[in-house]
Amino acid sequence: MIDSSATHHITPYASDFSFYSKIRGAVRLGNKSTVAQEGTGSVTIKTSEGYTITLSNVLHVPMVNTYFIAVSTLEIKGSEIIFASGRAKILIGGKTIISGVRDQKLYWLDAAPIANLNLHVGSTPASLHIWHQCMGHISHSALKAHGLKALKGLDIDNTTVAPAVCHGCELGKSTHQPFPRSTKKSSRILEIVHSNLAGPMQSKSIQGSKYTATFIDDFLHHAVVYYL
Numbered sequence: 474m475i476d477s478s479a480t481h482h483i484t485p486y487a488s489d490f491s492f493y494s495k496i497r498g499a500v501r502l503g504n505k506s507t508v509a510q511e512g513t514g515s516v517t518i519k520t521s522e523g524y525t526i527t528l529s530n531v532l533h534v535p536m537v538n539t540y541f542i543a544v545s546t547l548e549i550k551g552s553e554i555i556f557a558s559g560r561a562k563i564l565i566g567g568k569t570i571i572s573g574v575r576d577q578k579l580y581w582l583d584a585a586p587i588a589n590l591n592l593h594v595g596s597t598p599a600s601l602h603i604w605h606q607c608m609g610h611i612s613h614s615a616l617k618a619h620g621l622k623a624l625k626g627l628d629i630d631n632t633t634v635a636p637a638v639c640h641g642c643e644l645g646k647s648t649h650q651p652f653p654r655s656t657k658k659s660s661r662i663l664e665i666v667h668s669n670l671a672g673p674m675q676s677k678s679i680q681g682s683k684y685t686a687t688f689i690d691d692f693l694h695h696a697v698v699y700y701l
């Protein structure tokens with residue numbers, strides 16, 4: 474919301490800040506009430522016009538229920554604010570960077586803070602491959618096509634080239650072909666005996682065995698199991 478009487482930008486949410494200092498104080502609102510300020514810092518917002526703007530000296534006031542954009546602060550910083558025909562526009566160098574609409578006596582801007590995921594891990598955008606690994610090894614093309622719209626704060630560094638083959642994908646998505654069927658056939662008892670030893674098991678059997686050994690006669694298909 475644009476506020477012509479406010480001297481600072483205000484947000485109720487600590488999570489909006491990219492830089493935050495805990496500085497307590499009191500803020501006097503337009504209706505003459507005083508509310509507690511918990512901190513101050515910088516908030517980066519993305520506007521409907523596609524601009525990313527960092528507002529400094531933003532106050533964190535948990536008691537307010539919406540965002541306040543202070544007109545005087547924007548004007549001091551060199552922006553132009555136009556109110557006309559039920560709309561508000563903020564311009565820098567003749568270009569509209571944020572616009573909004575009037576609802577009764579208040580102007581609401583079409584912009585939202587970026588709860589920037591990168592800010593928690595570092596200040597530079599992560600590479601496409603890092604995002605690929607973070608997002609459960611989603612395909613690079615799907616990440617590029619849908620990621621920016623689907624995830625708030627996703628910031629891909631397009632200057633890096635993703636490797637052609639991801640080792641994790643190679644291991645996780647490869648399948649094992651079934652063993653070929655045997656063509657050998659036995660013609661009498663005990664000519665071929667198939668045997669397998671399995672174990673050690675995590676839990677012992679009641680008799681205290683940890684292994685099983687199986688012997689299967691190929692001709693009769695008679696099986697014997699030993700517990701060891």
Ligand SMILES: [Zn+2]
Pocket residue numbers: 605606610639640641642643
């Ligand atoms: Zn992968």
